[in-house]
Amino acid sequence: ISQGIDCEKIIGILSRLMGDEKPAALLYGSGFERQPEVIDALGRVFPLAGNSADTVRAIKDPANLSQLCRSLDIPHPPIQFSLPEKPEGWLTKLGGGAGGSHVRPGATRPALPGYSFQKRMSGRSISALFLAQNGAARIIGVSRQWSSPSPTSPFRYGGAVRLMRFDRQKKMQMGCWLDKLTRHCGLVGLCSADFIDGSEGLHLIEINPRPGATLDIFDTDSAPLLIEHLRAVRGERIEVPVYRGAAAAAIAYTSRSISCFPDVKWPNLTADHQRPGSALGPGDPVCTVLAHARSASAAERAVKRRVNQVAQHWKEEFQ
Template identity: 30%
Template sequence: MIHSVAARAPRVAVAGLSARLLAQSAARAGLNVVALDIFGDRDTRENSGMWFDIGGDGLSIDRTRLFDALECAARLPRMLGLIVTSGLEPLASELSRMPHMPRFIGNGVEAAAVRDPRRFFALLDDAQIAHPAVRFDRPADARGWLMKRADGCGGTHIEWAEHADNAPADAYFQRLAQGRSMSALFVAARREAAIIGFAEQLSIETGRLPFVHAGSLGPIALPPGTTERIVAAIETIVWKTGLTGLNSIDFLLDDDTFQVLEVNTRPSSTMALYEAAWPDEWPRGLIGAHLDACLHGALPRSTLASSRTPASIAGQRVVFAPASFTVSRLFSDACFEDPACHDVPLTGPRIEAGMPVCTVTAAAPTLDALRNALTNESARLLQRIDSYCP
């Protein structure tokens, strides 16, 4: 919390569509946080010394407001630099080169090697790392194909190809493949990688978007042989690209085989799962590991191979509004006082149907028990909407 941060602690700016997870992790590391996002949720502000609104139309970032806010942040004393999360992928390279900005802590030009689909899938082919079939022109028969935008995030960049009217310049087409949707979080430095853990990804279908991100479960234990092959693929990608800091890789797991989907070249929301499962391993939060890797080229001692089995599995699920409502004081207060509820909105905003309301969390000894716990927490949140937001 900001009131426990030393008055002269180093500052770090964290920015994205939602900065809450980074703000909490950075506060745990003892840093004075400057948060920039579009929501300004109560728990984001509680963990930040300053907050800047960078929201544009709808759920988007306004470029001018972002750059103005970052210029202000750069002038603050003891500013270590800027860490970005989802929503800023298209601007990461530019932010890493711009003058009058906080020092960029993460992937700048390195990200191009994996964010450019032509380069990335060619790299995978060269390394003989499996991935679903990809093409850069629309298939004659688009059934069973997805259209993806290279600069998207959270599943909002994925559509069914047969229903997509126009393909933007950065679009590519990927054949739908079978498998369990998974991710691996890793820290990279000096062309080496330390794997933090594996997580199962949750998604929902909404409108034209078949795979909108809706949460994650983890850490997930995989068979040793499968783990070894995925770790080898990550190490190869890091060696060939020079990625640095926290990154995550999305893949499909079908029995003991896997296919790589994409790499997210910034801290992932799954970091919260590992901080919850292994709190003693990350006393400075995983943002501490990100800073060590980016600023000092140091990898954490605690990795997938050396960490002990957690006592329970953690989960987080985004709850979407079933109908439009205005956030009441009673609703906001009830959510803010609930330790299972995060990304708590302030009193007053209008949340439209289908938009995210809050994120609920739970922990349990098994995946089935965890799914049930998250379902119960989601139901409690929806009941609060009915009770407090008529």
């Protein structure tokens, strides 16, 4: 969602799509964290199935999250709002940003409004998908993430793989921290938490208070997680699925401008397709690619290979 979104326009579009039918619930995804007032506006018209704007404000404000983590004894990288004395070891991030495209090395950007500096932590990027209900967080699963760097977005989100195994003690520690944050902030439904797992242990990086990108690798026909999300929001009994094997999902981006996107015959295990005729700039997302395998490493290799294969469908059009 871009800055300066017209709330009334969105409400009008949704109202026309629904016609005379009253929706059971309206779910929102990524992009609203920077403008929680849009969530407020939608909630005045439609029954929202998700976290309130106040909860989003509390959990996505960098200073508030940092203070929360200190008070709840949760390891979190130091942050500040002025240029660090030695910015090489810091990152600059946009408050409420998503997808990693807003993250830059601290030495490359001055202190701009809406941005903060966060100490850079070394280690693996880990995400926990969880269901929040009645002050408790139930972890659905853990995934490992990777970036897909571009010249302008060195930390752009690349993809994630569902892990078949994860250290039991670390998972219990995650659950304890997420319980605390869920109780304190009133989190509900599907959420995710990003961590860095390094030599200094786990550090919580951020909370995404809505269904996110890793939903693709945990959602199945036999265990549709949006149903569990609705149950959690309504206070009904929820169940955590049991998974076999590994799954991975990655974003395919275009590396160059495309004035008129071709009509692609999309292969299986792809989603979120760009529409024919769309105008794309360098680095725009084209589709999501999925893969399954017996191990996490095999699933990650498979999905990265499929991203390169799928990209041929539009690269060939412009050679």
